[in-house]
Amino acid sequence: MASSNGKPAQEEGKPAAEGSIGGYESLHRLLEANLSPDLFQEASRLLLGLNCARPLEAISLPEATTTLAETHNFDVQAFRFSADKEFLRQPRLVRVGLIQNSIVVPTTCHFADQKKAIMDKIKSIINAAGGSGVNILCLQEAWTMPFAFCTREKKWCEFAEPVDGESTQFLQELAQKYNMVIVSPILERDVNHGETIWNTAVVIGNNGNIIGIHRKNHIPRVGDFNESTYYMEGNTGHPVFETAYGKIGVNICYGRHHPLNWLAFGLNGAEIVFNPSATVGELSEPMWPIEARNAAIANSYFVGSINRVGTEVFPNPFTSGDGKPQHADFGHFYGSSHFSAPDASCTPSLSRYRDGLIISDMDLNLCRQIKDKWAFRMTARYEMYASLLSEYLKPDFKPQVIVDPLINKRA
Ligand SMILES: NC(=O)NCCC(=O)O
Numbered sequence: 432m433a434s435s436n437g438k439p440a441q442e443e444g445k446p447a448a449e450g451s452i453g454g455y456e457s458l459h460r461l462l463e464a465n466l467s468p469d470l471f472q473e474a475s476r477l478l479l480g481l482n483c484a485r486p487l488e489a490i491s492l493p494e495a496t497t498t499l500a501e502t503h504n505f506d507v508q509a510f511r512f513s514a515d516k517e518f519l520r521q522p523r524l525v526r527v528g529l530i531q532n533s534i535v536v537p538t539t540c541h542f543a544d545q546k547k548a549i550m551d552k553i554k555s556i557i558n559a560a561g562g563s564g565v566n567i568l569c570l571q572e573a574w575t576m577p578f579a580f581c582t583r584e585k586k587w588c589e590f591a592e593p594v595d596g597e598s599t600q601f602l603q604e605l606a607q608k609y610n611m612v613i614v615s616p617i618l619e620r621d622v623n624h625g626e627t628i629w630n631t632a633v634v635i636g637n638n639g640n641i642i643g644i645h646r647k648n649h650i651p652r653v654g655d656f657n658e659s660t661y662y663m664e665g666n667t668g669h670p671v672f673e674t675a676y677g678k679i680g681v682n683i684c685y686g687r688h689h690p691l692n693w694l695a696f697g698l699n700g701a702e703i704v705f706n707p708s709a710t711v712g713e714l715s716e717p718m719w720p721i722e723a724r725n726a727a728i729a730n731s732y733f734v735g736s737i738n739r740v741g742t743e744v745f746p747n748p749f750t751s752g753d754g755k756p757q758h759a760d761f762g763h764f765y766g767s768s769h770f771s772a773p774d775a776s777c778t779p780s781l782s783r784y785r786d787g788l789i790i791s792d793m794d795l796n797l798c799r800q801i802k803d804k805w806a807f808r809m810t811a812r813y814e815m816y817a818s819l820l821s822e823y824l825k826p827d828f829k830p831q832v833i834v835d836p837l838i839n840k841r842a
Contacts, residue, residue: 505532
């Protein structure tokens with residue numbers, strides 16, 4: 432762990448935390464501690480971009496929030512995305528929060544104890560978000576449980592809950608208490624349709640009501656992500672939820688690799704799209720800072736990216752048909768939750784190994800301002816792609832390839 436004087440743990444004779452970057456919590460903190468202020472500012476400009484021609488502003492939070500963060504050992508960071516002042520519209524300011532967390536007790540414990548321990552921990556972080564005036568909060572994918580889908584064991588289905596089940600009721604109370612919209616990604620059990628299991632985000636309104644749900648559209652079939660053993664591709668399309676604070680969508684984890692999935696939320700008018708995730712370093716870390724940021728740029732909306740943290744070890748070793756020897760964990764979930772904005776700026780990331788709460792103020796006017804500036808939507812030529820896609824879906828589709836008639840001339 433990096434100490435408050437910015438030195439990595441090893442220099443102080445302490446072991447570096449598992450998942451740290453040479454003892455630092457994040458790349459940003461590593462750079463901050465090791466570059467001169469001028470160089471750090473320049474590196475930040477290149478890595479994070481500028482918002483309204485200025486470096487992204489950090490904002491201060493109530494003392495109670497920082498005290499909660501210290502007491503419960505979670506990282507907390509807060510920033511502001513501004514927009515230009517307009518003559519005819521007032522700013523549309525919203526405070527948004529993302530929570531990343533590790534599981535609390537071993538996966539061998541009683542399921543009820545595992546769930547309760549996570550809920551207890553999450554409550555402290557939600558209290559910090561609520562006490563900081565967060566308007567919309569999103570939790571990580573399948574937040575009530577370990578990400579046990581690597582195992583293919585069906586006993587983990589017991590964690591699935593109906594949309595209006597225990598975790599929703601728990602969050603409804605907090606949503607009402609803090610006048611806050613909460614997006615709650617859970618393993619859903621659809622009791623009205625033969626106990627079907629889905630990977631679902633429940634959107635709870637600031638009055639504690641359930642506004643609606645979205646079910647994960649794209650299910651991974653990569654590495655240890657054996658999720659297709661548990662649930663099918665979602666059947667809810669690309670809903671955008673008009674909340675008291677703005678129009679939001681939820682693109683669950685692996686959906687972030689699908690540009691059309693991002694696009695569809697944009698076409699339905701999303702101003703903020705959340706990407707609650709569970710992914711590990713070896714598989715996806717180089718993609719993590721790119722895909723969400725690109726989606727924010729391409730679709731002129733804000734993106735909140737959330738990844739769980741820590742290493743979750745399961746009772747029985749498993750293999751995943753990829754030739755690796757049997758193992759009992761997924762690898763390290765690298766946290767690194769952050770926000771991306773339509774103007775290509777983004778926040779630094781939360782810790783790579785600790786729980787965290789990242790908060791960002793955003794003026795939603797930026798979405799339209801960037802549409803006016805770059806005109807990506809206006810120039811998109813959707814009709815061209817609609818006709819290609821409808822041709823592609825036909826069994827007799829032939830790819831449009833023009834072969835060089837001289838291709839074999841030199842052979
Ligand atoms: N949870 C999930 O869909 N993970 C897949 C791996 C990835 O997309 O990085």
